[in-house]
Amino acid sequence: MNHRMSMATDTPARNTKLMNRFDLTSRLLAKLSHQEAVIGGIGNTNFDLWAAGHRPQNFYMLGSMGLSFPIALGVALAQPKRGVFALEGDGSLLMQMGCLTTIATLKPSNLHMIVMDNGIYQITGAQPTPAAGVSDMVAIAIGCGLSNSAWAADEEDFERLVEKSLSTSGPTLIGVRIDDKPGIGTTRRDPVQIRERFMLGLGVREAL
Amino acid sequence: MVAAEGQISPKALDKKPPDKGPRDENPWHEVVRQTLKRNDIRLVPYVPDRVLTTLIRSLHADPFFTIFPTAREEEAVGIISGAWMGGMRGAVLMQTSGFATLANVLASLAVPYQIPLIMFVSERGTLGEFNFGQSLVCRTMRPVLDALAMEHHTATRLDEFEFIVDRSIKQAIATQAPVAIILSPLLTGGKVFEK
Numbered sequence A: 001m002n003h004r005m006s007m008a009t010d011t012p013a014r015n016t017k018l019m020n021r022f023d024l025t026s027r028l029l030a031k032l033s034h035q036e037a038v039i040g041g042i043g044n045t046n047f048d049l050w051a052a053g054h055r056p057q058n059f060y061m062l063g064s065m066g067l068s069f070p071i072a073l074g075v076a077l078a079q080p081k082r083g084v085f086a087l088e089g090d091g092s093l094l095m096q097m098g099c100l101t102t103i104a105t106l107k108p109s110n111l112h113m114i115v116m117d118n119g120i121y122q123i124t125g126a127q128p129t130p131a132a133g134v135s136d137m138v139a140i141a142i143g144c145g146l147s148n149s150a151w152a153a154d155e156e157d158f159e160r161l162v163e164k165s166l167s168t169s170g171p172t173l174i175g176v177r178i179d180d181k182p183g184i185g186t187t188r189r190d191p192v193q194i195r196e197r198f199m200l201g202l203g204v205r206e207a208l
Numbered sequence B: 001m002v003a004a005e006g007q008i009s010p011k012a013l014d015k016k017p018p019d020k021g022p023r024d025e026n027p028w029h030e031v032v033r034q035t036l037k038r039n040d041i042r043l044v045p046y047v048p049d050r051v052l053t054t055l056i057r058s059l060h061a062d063p064f065f066t067i068f069p070t071a072r073e074e075e076a077v078g079i080i081s082g083a084w085m086g087g088m089r090g091a092v093l094m095q096t097s098g099f100a101t102l103a104n105v106l107a108s109l110a111v112p113y114q115i116p117l118i119m120f121v122s123e124r125g126t127l128g129e130f131n132f133g134q135s136l137v138c139r140t141m142r143p144v145l146d147a148l149a150m151e152h153h154t155a156t157r158l159d160e161f162e163f164i165v166d167r168s169i170k171q172a173i174a175t176q177a178p179v180a181i182i183l184s185p186l187l188t189g190g191k192v193f194e195k
Helices: A021-031 A044-051 A068-078 A090-095 A099-106 A137-143 A155-167 A191-201 B010-015 B028-038 B050-061 B073-085 B103-110 B132-147 B158-175
Strands: A037-040 A058-060 A084-089 A111-117 A149-151 A172-177 B041-046 B066-069 B089-095 B118-122 B151-155 B179-183
Touching: A021 A044, A021 A111, A021 A155, A037 A044, A037 A068, A044 A058, A044 A084, A058 A191, A068 A084, A068 A099, A068 A111, A068 B041, A068 B073, A084 A090, A090 A111, A099 B066, A099 B073, A111 A137, A111 A155, A137 A149, A137 A172, A155 A172, A191 B073, B028 B041, B028 B050, B028 B158, B041 B050, B041 B073, B050 B066, B050 B089, B050 B118, B073 B089, B073 B103, B118 B158, B151 B158, B158 B179
Parallel strands: A037 A058, A037 A084, A084 A111, A111 A172, A149 A172, B041 B066, B041 B089, B089 B118, B118 B179, B151 B179
Antiparallel strands: none
16 A cells, blocks of 8 residues: 555555544544644534534534535635644535635645545435545545645554644645444534634634 | 916816816725725635626735635635634625525525625626626525625715725624625626627
């Protein structure tokens, strides 16, 4: 297995281990020690981020499918010294694939993207996405100009790629193939409180 | 030949200070640039429109702004929302048909999360539209804004424009609510059928 970034075509999705979203999210959070922002996408990436343990720097998106990466890009542009991680499902990324080109053009060095790919819309009844089993999300990212993109072969490889993201100038993208399990928790759906707490966590606001 | 004393020559008329009339005010796109700057609005993602060309060019030329195109308007809304939460102000530029793609992101992100999303919408589909589709999609814009009880203003006159833009930006930020500033062809000239 070739472990270099930028060589995603050497590690096609079908050869990667089937991992678990909650487990990977927990592993990611355990690696973060500098109050990095983490943006959860719609549904399961969000639920598992919540379940992995709330941090003031977590943002939980509700309803605007596909906007995890654009929201993270905005945070990254506003706070260029803070590391920003964004979690997105494969179906969500299909909804807003054009954002990869924007990110590739702007090259925010502090933005790190993680694509959780199970090939299904798990939350709506596990229907396959139009890309399932055919399209390679990491190859698409590379084609969009995100050369620091790679599939994680297994959990250890994922952790290695996260560490590499933290030490490498971004943008970076990690693809992980995951199982069909639903998210573990359920985010408390209170948009104003989510936003306000996130702004407190980013040092933009002071508590009332 | 010497002009008789007390008479005003045609040349003297030319030298008279210019009227403070509308022709001498800043054009609408310059009002937008200056008002954004005055309100510290630095981030401007956009999906272009012919009418916005001069504004986009002038913002690109001003290093104060971080301005770039996005693939879709809702992507730009996501970027502005993230930037706001990170402490940076922004505004989105688009045309009417682009606004029509935004109902979901307005209803799920900008309005419920109380994001002061500032939108400039170049109004196509009215006052001389040549594309039937544009005229139809234009009719969906204000009903969507009204359905979400969103603040919106249609700017038609240059003499009111700075007031509308400046006050709308300040209100959006103070009340943490999105606002749409619709740029009527009466203000911008619109896009006319050429070929």
